[in-house]
Amino acid sequence: MTLVVNELSAGYGQLTALRNVSFSVEGGEILAIIGANGAGKSTLLKTIAGQLRAFTGSVVLDGEDVTSLSASARARRGILMVPEGRRLFPSLTVKENLQLGTSTGRKGDWNLDSVCELFPLVAERLNRVAGQMSGGEQQATAIARALVGNPEIIMLDEISLGLAPAIVVEFYDRLGEITRRGTSVILVEQDVKRALSVADQVHCLLEGQTSLTGRNLDFADIAAAYFGTGHR
């Protein structure tokens, strides 16, 4: 599978939050999107997912241009996002949240049983009402809910926010299990070191534009791109 994002621009009303961003992701790869607050990371994910309409540019999945498709149509084609803030359905149980995740209608390795194996945290809480769980439990459930949809590419928006480091380590350890089956991952992360430890590719955003992109980058270069110091 290949996801190609080409000269993508998007924003909110008059505000252009994202400008001419381009990259591509292959099957089984992990792409880390890093940048300061307000750099446009979440905007990028929402535009790829279809929640935001792109001003210019395109999103192409396996050769098919999905830029004009709705979010639900993209989800059915395998572009799944775990949104910022988890966004579980609070009055539904964990199991019901997961069951809704199968609405993509996609077949694959992931189902209720296999995600429960991957996340024992979720398995133990199937009948718990989603709104009454801790941050870590909710995050695991949100990721599991996207996984049962059998994504081609799963996009994780700041999964470490507000969570204890030990739990975050556990999530990152599991990323390997996800990519092993050919699923790609786009990771939006504030914690740059954490993101770099797993990423094949890094894309740094600064004020809505690409400031650095590549593989095996020098940390000093990344820091400069993140903060906007150094050469532009």
Added chain:
Amino acid sequence: MLGGLYAIFAAGLSLIFGVMKIVSLSYGAFAVLAAFLALHFTQATGWPPVLALLVVVPVMAAFGWALQRFVLQRTLGTSALPSILVTFGIAIIIENVLLITESADQKRMSLGWIDTAALDLGLIRLGVYPLGLFVLSLVLLGILAWVMAKTQFGRAVRAISEDAPTVELLGIRPKMIYAWAGAIALALAAIGGVASGIQTSFSPTSGGMLLIFAFEAVIIGGIGSLWGTFLGALVLGVAQTVGANYFPSQGILIGHIVFLIFLAFMPQGLSGKVKRS
């Protein structure tokens, strides 16, 4: 036993208002429309009104689907005002079309002997028809509750009422879900309308009263809870009946007073589920 009839009405409204957050002022008019459709159907074919339901319900359900999908869907947004205006307009249109095509007379459908049949249980006499309606309302609400709790569609409806954008991220098309919910709601309105048309007389303008009763039942019972709505309908029915016993011809007023008391002191309703507005 009046509660059974109200429960059927109110269930549909509970779905539209409580879940989809649409203020459907045309709900009562649809019920009356269904009653007139059934009336003409029985007059044309000579079939009993119950069989007319077999035709009227699917027709109304299909109409509800289309109305939601193509008209009401566009009124959804942050403000409740568009849906209020549109559905109010629809109600007026339906009422006036009916007034023109039918007369303003009271009409009534009959089930024959069942109309006045009653069970004598010593202390009280239970009308067979109201009893049957009560049982029917239990069955219908039970089915609806099961659908909401156990089916993927029901889960989707509950999820949409909490977070529609995230539902889209999972591959579900909210418009379809809303459309089918609209169909179910109007099917319930149709059943309620025909049932009411058998029990009491109706005319093109009866829709307003039915609408009020349905809203009262939903609010007494608590917005967002199906069984709450059922209880609310029962409370309303009992209030009206008991009230009529003590103050003949003021039964409906007593019902309104009870509703106002609930609104003042227990606005979250019997089920206590408070939803964000």
